[in-house]
Amino acid sequence: MALEQIQRLKSYLLADDEMLALVYVCDETLLPQFCQTQVIRDFFAKFFDDTPSIQDLRAIKDSITPALTQPLYAKLIGHFSTLCEAQVITKAHFHHLLLSIHAHKVDSNAQENVQSTYRDLTHINALMAELYQSLQDACTQDSQTQALHRIWRNVKEQKFSIGVTGVLSAGKSTFLNALLGEEILGSSTIPETANLTVLQYDQKQYAKVHFWNLAEWEEILVDSQTDEGLRRFVQQTKHAFGEDLQSYITTEGESKHIELSELSTYTSANHTSKLCNLIKKVELFTPLKFLQGGVNIVDTPGLDDPITKREEITKEYIKDCDLLIHLMNASCAATQVDVDFILETLLERNISRLLVVLTRADLITSSELHQSLEYTKQSLQNAILKISQSLDSHAILSRIIFLPISSYNALLARTQPQDAPMPIEQTGILAIEEYLDTMLLGENSLKARDIAYLCLKSFATIAQDIAHDLSLESKILHASKEELEEFIALERAQEQSLREQAARISQAIMDKHTELEGTLKVLNDFITMSLQTSQDRLKERVSQNIAYAAKHKHTTTKEDLDELFSIALKDIFTDITREYKYKLNTKITHLIQEVHTELQEACVSIELAHTPPSFSFYAKDEQIAHFVHTLSSEVFALKNSSALASKLDSVFSQTFSQFSQLIFAKSQHTKEAFLEFFGGISEAIAQDFQSQITHKEQALYKALQQFEHSNNQETKDALARKLDSIAQIKARITQAYKELE
Template sequence: MQDRQEQWQHKVESLLDNDEILALVYACDESLLHQFSQTQVMQEFFTQFFGKIPNAQDLQALKTFITPKLTQPLYIKLIGHFSTLCEAQVITKAYFHHLLLNIHAHKVDSQARTDTQSTKDLSHTHTLIEEFYQSLQELCTQDSQIQVLQRTWHNAKEQKFSIGVTGVLSAGKSTFLNALLGKEILGSSTIPETANLTVLQYAKDQGAKVHFWNLEEWEEILADSHTDEGLMRFVQQTQSTFGDNLHSYITKEGISKHIELSELSVYTSANHASKLCNLIKKVELFTPLKFLQGGVDIVDTPGLDDPITKREEITKEYIKDCDLLIHLMNASCAATQVDIDFILETLLERNISRLLVVLTRADLITPDELQQSLQYTKQSLQNAILKISQSLDSHAILSRITFLPISSYNALLARTQGNAPIPLEQTGILAIEEYLDTMLLGENSLKARDIAYLCLKSFASIAQDIAHDLSLESKILHASKEELEEFIAGERHQSTLLREHSVRISQAIMDKNTELEGTLKILNDFILMSLQTSQDRLKERVVQNITYAKRQNRTTTKEDLQELFTIALKDIFTDITREYKYKLNTKITHLIQEVHSEVQEVCHNLEFAHTPPSFSFYAKDEQIAHFVHILSSEVFALSGSGAFASKLDSVFNQTFALFSQLIFTKSQHTREAFLEFFGKISQMITQDFQSQITHKEQALQKALQQFEKSNNQETKDLIAHKLDSITQLTERIVQTYKELE
């Protein structure tokens, strides 16, 4: 087999340049081999490559050899050729989907094998980690070291995996999750069903816990409703339904309630008559499903275009800490602007390295339509990336996305009832599970490696602290009285320097916030200029349209104006805020990197767990509609007036001033959130420095006590032995984590 693969090496390179032949090779299974062998083009290929007509095993070996070499662009080309074969009825629609899933599965499997071969198996690493933990426990010199060691060990063993599931309303999230979980837990219908953020967690006894809005959150919703007609209707419906009882649900602290799983729809369904879902902020759902074992959480979002802005903000706070994001899009619909914005925000602004885009309801469209949907999404993303910056590599960004089709409903039927129009292996659910297992959940997953690496890094830091303490004891035990006094003075001087360094670092961190405030001011000026330019262009366009209509003896209707303003305001908001977000996040990322480098040089045991706050600038359709209504009504009223042109400035100025508040209000929230964020970092650094100073003093006191208590050779030999042991252990720990880098 090895000899044959070596012979194939050069031939495969030329095959990869011929995507049409490559597609036929992949499409050719045992049932089609005879048919394909009758064609001249395949006869020539088989003779040139194999020297004969191959058998099914030869073809499978070739596919296995080629699959790891497939690039994303080549994979997309293959999909196009498979689609053509399907349209020509050479292969069936079901086999088309089977091909896509098989190639992806082989790519995933090949990558897993490559990862396993490139480093030691993680099971061996886990064995070493446990050995290091036991050894460090025996060598720890202070209680504080034992506490850090045990916390690190616990976090590594109990590390949670968080999967965020996103998409616009009615993207099919609930059906997809039910299929993934193998049980119909979440309600689903053609009308948006799950109206709340839901966090699924493992528990032996199933149940749920609902969390209601608190008073402050509800007041924010009321404030947002003044410029959002959809939100205004939501508030009016809620107040009408609950009346005076509303404040028994919405309290200052916020209440939570445990419920049975059978009651879930009463609290979460947007279609339930109780309308309790209007009062719910989030739901925790507990179920004994195996997929959730091992600390796996699934965050099911109510929809990125959720009309409740506050709930969308909470959703974004949850998903920013997810280890993997799954974004769902209806395969039969083109990617929406919200889809495009979210994907870009995820890849560019949140530094998410892995994104799985699932095309739902793939069984309802033809392979050609699926291919068109994929191409449209990719092209839209490329165009949006170019709008942000010409310097960004769109191909590199798109390569971080994996696209997989699924028929969630058929997968759910196959798993819950055992019968479905499409076999389970052709629904797409198995390919998605393989992806999750390799990227996140498997023993050799990237996530598992990350956890092992961070644990070992922390162990190395603890080992260095222990070595420092033992070295301190050894120096004191071997010192003369004069040397001892000099040594103590030196150690305490080091503590003084640490305090001074703490103040300097904290001030430097706060300076980052001042720098960010300057950036926000510049970006706000950019918004003002951009809005003014857009306002002038739109006003000029309106005047031209109305003037042209009059010349044609045609009346400009209110509906004409509504259509014009809807498209224009959406484009203006999208273009301005996208550039704003990109520039702001670029600055924030740069500042955070500077903070990391400054902190990690001096703060050895600092758990840099705080993630920067997220922010969004999505304009809801209802918010846009609010401004469209104002502009179209007032411009239409003026269109027959003699003072039309002179009064138009006032109408546009007033409306755009309100329009800009959508952005400026969010900008202010961003400023406040980052002020708090950098403040927390500064506080953590101060605490870490103080911890180092306290540790030094305790180690010094312990060494002095040891000196006074027992200054014999046996004690010196024992410390020397421990110091030698911790030195060797540190070297082994460092070597192990470097192998994982």
């Protein structure tokens, strides 16, 4: 291609991001398909005599990539994501595009352009600081000043949280050590880290351990009555500490600073001290560059943690994470806990950034790794279809990025390069860091731009409030007596309108509250019916198995029954609760959308900061072990009875009654949390309306005071200057918006 032709194409495509995205994704496979569409044919006809070759398109892309600005890059990512969700390109193709563009920008003579992009956001950050100072000087009320300080504090203190999850022994500690480039967290071939650990930046290295408080420990004791694994945990703890236990578990909960060299004593499940049993979480501070800029990493003890209370604390932490990295052992594929967690993350928490890392990838062949990945995807797809035929499983799966890693070899390559069995490029750690850097971290990441956007949006709201107050003052200062009375009447009418709006919207929210109560009752009925159906099916299956064995003179052992009931009860628990969660979250999403619609129709711009509470159901082996034991023991004792069928009714009814309590206890907790959630929304809206009414009253009062005491030309001129200043501030905010876009 001629240089002149490339330059013409470059200018055209840099101004048309949608077409540019299509050019970027076009490869040998897609070119014939794209050539069938009218929009592509028109584009090719405009610049080419014939259909361009792949080499021509590559030359165009190579020319354009160094010129990409960060805003355009962000738009391209959005288009790539849309094409991926529409299954035009694969997820692998999507990730390859991100890495190849980023690598080209860094490796070529694009360094100047990268620095220009860096300056773009640096300029925005500097502008936000100037706007903050200008708005402080312009504020007309204390409430505006307080809101401004709160916004700026949130910007300056903005945290970026990475949650690392996985079942026990998924290799989280080794992975994190490799990512951090230093062996800080203990790791071994058996479960090592027994506590929630939050890694944060500090110039000194130390840790802070937090013990259970008395209320939390008593909750563990209550749960241990129906949980065999938890019961053993409590017995082990009491045996290890005896009467000294009360010195560790206090009413308020003790915290202790320790050296990193002492960390394993408090966190290792394998340490003889068993202090890890008394710790609910650990804060680890270290001067690693990766944690600078407000980044923290939440290292979880494992989704299948036998300590239910610790699991709940873990979920509260990861609920607010900006990114979740879920680890799975590549050789073991996806466990049921893995599948449940991934679906919960994607369907219920609406998290779009989920990185699934397949650990210990070096221990299996490329073919086995591919099979493991496909098995995981198929398991997720089957689970999605089981929930609802209407869900687009391909679109949901497209929101996950899968990357393999050999964490141990990556750690060796970082800490002992001379002894490392493979170069760091082959371990997979660089691809993961590339993903983090490109998408989420760094000065020009999407995350950083999101923060700037929200800050500017909040600044714009405050500037508008100030402009309204100043305009009101100006109108009153220049008003005649008759005009003044009209202004006052108008303001009073607006206040009354706000009160009426508040009453209408509050009633609408309470109607949603009532509707949710009805839905929760229906869902409880669904649980009851599903449990009864499952009970009847399982009872019939057991009867048939025993009858078949007797007919063919086979012996039904207790071990056979243990296995049958263990699998069946876990499946029943999983199927019922998964459908319950999906139905409830669908309803919650619908209700929240209706709330937003109510606000929009009323022309009310209230930002609902509330997010629905997260809830989860996990059936651990230990949690249902005693139900399995009860059923198998009683059925085994009755297997030769002539009245087996009738006696099974009683056995199953009693056991399922207790088994259902596990589900209904969670259901009741969920009901209370969601009703409180909608009550909180109603209260927040009422407070926001009252705040607006109070603001208007104060603005009017101040303007009238100004009219009575300072009705002179000097005051009018000063007010005119303020109005001009706030108009300039609003214009600068608008310009900053355009730069971000």
